[in-house]
Amino acid sequence: xxxxxxxxxxxxxxxxxxxxxxxxxxxxxxxxxxxxxxxxxxxxxxxxxxxxxxxxxxxxxxxxxxxxxxxxxxxxxxxxxxxxxxxxxxxxxxxxxxxxxxxxxxxxxxxxxxxxxxxxxxxxxxxxxxxxxxxxxxxxxxxxxxxxxxxxxxxxxxxxxxxxxxxxxxxxxxxxxxxxxxxxxxxxxxxxxxxxxxxxxxxxxxxxxxxxxxxxxxxxxxxxxxxxxxxxxxxxxxxxxxxxxxxxxxxxxxxxxxxxxxxxxxxxxxxxxxxxxxxxxxxxxxxxxxxxxxxxxxxxxxxxxxxxxxxxxxxxxxxxxx
Amino acid sequence: xxxxxxxxxxxxxxxxxxxxxxxxxxxxxxxxxxxxxxxxxxxxxxxxxxxxxxxxxxxxxxxxxxxxxxxxxxxxxxxxxxxxxxxxxxxxx
Numbered sequence: 001x002x003x004x005x006x007x008x009x010x011x012x013x014x015x016x017x018x019x020x021x022x023x024x025x026x027x028x029x030x031x032x033x034x035x036x037x038x039x040x041x042x043x044x045x046x047x048x049x050x051x052x053x054x055x056x057x058x059x060x061x062x063x064x065x066x067x068x069x070x071x072x073x074x075x076x077x078x079x080x081x082x083x084x085x086x087x088x089x090x091x092x093x094x095x096x097x098x099x100x101x102x103x104x105x106x107x108x109x110x111x112x113x114x115x116x117x118x119x120x121x122x123x124x125x126x127x128x129x130x131x132x133x134x135x136x137x138x139x140x141x142x143x144x145x146x147x148x149x150x151x152x153x154x155x156x157x158x159x160x161x162x163x164x165x166x167x168x169x170x171x172x173x174x175x176x177x178x179x180x181x182x183x184x185x186x187x188x189x190x191x192x193x194x195x196x197x198x199x200x201x202x203x204x205x206x207x208x209x210x211x212x213x214x215x216x217x218x219x220x221x222x223x224x225x226x227x228x229x230x231x232x233x234x235x236x237x238x239x240x241x242x243x244x245x246x247x248x249x250x251x252x253x254x255x256x257x258x259x260x261x262x263x264x265x266x267x268x269x270x271x272x273x274x275x276x277x278x279x280x281x282x283x284x285x286x287x288x289x290x291x292x293x294x295x296x297x298x299x300x301x302x303x304x305x306x307x308x309x310x311x312x313x314x315x316x317x318x319x320x321x322x
Numbered sequence: 323x324x325x326x327x328x329x330x331x332x333x334x335x336x337x338x339x340x341x342x343x344x345x346x347x348x349x350x351x352x353x354x355x356x357x358x359x360x361x362x363x364x365x366x367x368x369x370x371x372x373x374x375x376x377x378x379x380x381x382x383x384x385x386x387x388x389x390x391x392x393x394x395x396x397x398x399x400x401x402x403x404x405x406x407x408x409x410x411x412x413x414x415x
Contacts, residue, residue, distance in 0.1 A: 093332035093372040096361045101370040173362050198386070207373040289330050292361065 001182035004040050011036035034215035041132035041207050042200065045125070049199050056087045057183055061098060064088070065105040068175050075155050078114040081107075083151035085118025086143070095286060099293050108155075110158020117306055118150035121281040125203060133214055133260055134269075141317060142273055149277070149309035157306055163212070165298035186309040203253040210257035210316035231269040237271045240312035242307055245278025249285045252276070257294035269321045274314030281306055323353045325396065329373030331359045334387060340371045349393065351400055379388040 002008070011032050015021050016278035021028045064084050068077060095116060102112040122143055125223040183191070259272045267275075289297050294302070327342055329335025338355045346353050363407070364374050367381050375382045377399045385391040 027339070062368070065370070093330050093334050094370065097364045097372050098370045100362065100365045104365065127356065169362065173365050175365055175368055194385075201376045285332075292359075 004036075004047040006250075007039050007043075008036055011039070024176065029318075030215045034211055037132060037211045037214065038208060041128065041211065042204060044132055045128045045203070045207070046196055046200055048124050048128050050192050050196045052087055053195040054188055057188040057191050058193075059084055059087060061088065061101065064115075064152045065102050065107055068102070068111055069106040074158070075151065077108070077111045078158070079147070081111045081114040081154065082118040082122075082147045085115045085150060086122050086124070086147070088115075088119045088123075093289075095289055096292055099290070100170050100173055101175065103170055104173050107210050108158055110156075110165055112154075113157045113302065114154025116152045117153055117281055118147060120251070120283075121150070121277055121288075122146035123252060125199065126256070126276075126280075127252065129207065129210065129256040133210060133256065134199045134263070138269065138273075142276075145273070145313045145317070146277065149313060151307065153302075153305045153309050160301070161182070162301065165295040165301075167293050169297065170293050206253045206257055210260050213257060214260045214264065217261075230262070230271050232268040232270070232318045237268065238274050238318065239311050241271050241275035242278040242282070242310055245275050246280045246282045246303075247284050249283040252280055255279045268318045270314045270317030270319070271320065273317055274310050277310045277313070278307070281310070323351075323378050325353045325355045326376040327355070327357045327373055328361065328364045328376060329357070329359060330361050332372070335373035338375065338384075338387045338392070341387060341389045342375065342396070344389055345393045345396055347348070349397065349400075350405075351396065353396075 012023075014035055015028060015032045020029065021031055068081055068084075099112060099116065102115070103109070127139050127143055130142050230241070230290050255276050259276050262275070263269065263272050282303055287303065290299055325342055325346065327335065327339045329338065339355075342355055345351070346355055361372065363376075364370075364372055367374065367376070369381060373387070375384055375395065377396065382395050382399065384395055386401075
């Protein structure tokens with residue numbers, strides 16, 4: 001049985017009985033889709049963010065860096081760093097202190113990059129929104145390919161021995177040992193609750209906008225305006241989507257409403273996912289902030305490797321999702 | 323007292339700085355407020371996030387960067403230093 005059946009039942013009742021909109025009409029479909037999806041996604045968001053925040057309270061960055069500086073297996077370390085990146089909340093403001101902190105603790109450069117790539121790109125909010133709007137398969141594809149890009153790109157960067165392109169002062173920073181906070185189960189639950197409320201409060205608008213657009217497209221005839229330009233048959237659509245995504249800066253929650261319009265208008269799924277990854281992982285403002293610790297050559301290398309990974313993923317999914 | 327906001331120059335950091343300035347002005351707290359983008363200071367304090375609020379050399383933990391939470395945190399510091407005499411936040415600290 002579908003666990004979301006009660007929500008569907010509620011949406012049917014509200015729309016067809018209370019609002020008295022005729023079932024099967026474009027308006028009925030649109031309103032019903034809107035009610036059902038908004039409730040479903042907000043519920044999923046609340047539950048998943050709560051669970052992820054609980055998990056996260058066991059991985060504060062201070063602990064993560066200790067753990068990653070000790071791990072010894074080359075590519076496995078990159079994978080671990082990418083996985084930890086999923087549950088880490090990330091704002092580009094924190095990129096620089098995180099970077100210095102990791103390097104100071106002796107985390108290899110490549111592993112640090114795996115974390116820096118994965119943290120903004122792959123997170124629970126993207127997972128929920130993609131799951132709610134496009135189904136669990138697309139969500140899973142996004143998460144798996146995001147982790148794969150972060151792992152491989154970080155590993156390659158580690159192989160290239162780019163330490164000389166990091167600003168020298170980074171290696172001179174000495175950290176005063178901070179007291180480790182001991183959290184009780186109750187403290188973790190409180191943290192998770194507070195974080196859940198914060199996030200739901202800040203992203204619900206995007207969810208409603210995204211679903212509203214999706215609902216209109218769902219109810220009325222889909223527009224295939226973009227098929228010619230961004231459909232699976234246009235070879236240049238993927239790199240173009242990535243290029244357009246670089247100057248845009250947004251988090252996963254803000255990007256998904258745009259992506260849902262693009263897909264509804266005929267953009268291929270792989271191209272849309274590549275666009276979303278480029279907006280979150282390759283952002284100009286973040287590069288400017290990272291310039292404090294990385295020389296421009298290193299930032300360019302980073303952008304090129306991650307960009308290539310994203311483009312590859314876009315083509316790959318356009319090829320397998322038809 | 324000396325209140326510093328350390329950040330990497332992002333929007334959130336600037337917002338925190340503005341909140342601090344407002345709190346200091348509204349509560350008539352005798353403090354010098356500075357905003358610095360020297361992130362190595364953050365790391366030296368053993369922290370790995372940004373922005374960070376530092377009062378007299380010690381990092382202050384904030385519930386959020388909203389004016390209300392900043393006020394609470396700063397008032398608590400002021401209260402401790404001068405036995406609640408100079409705090410004017412109406413018993414909310």
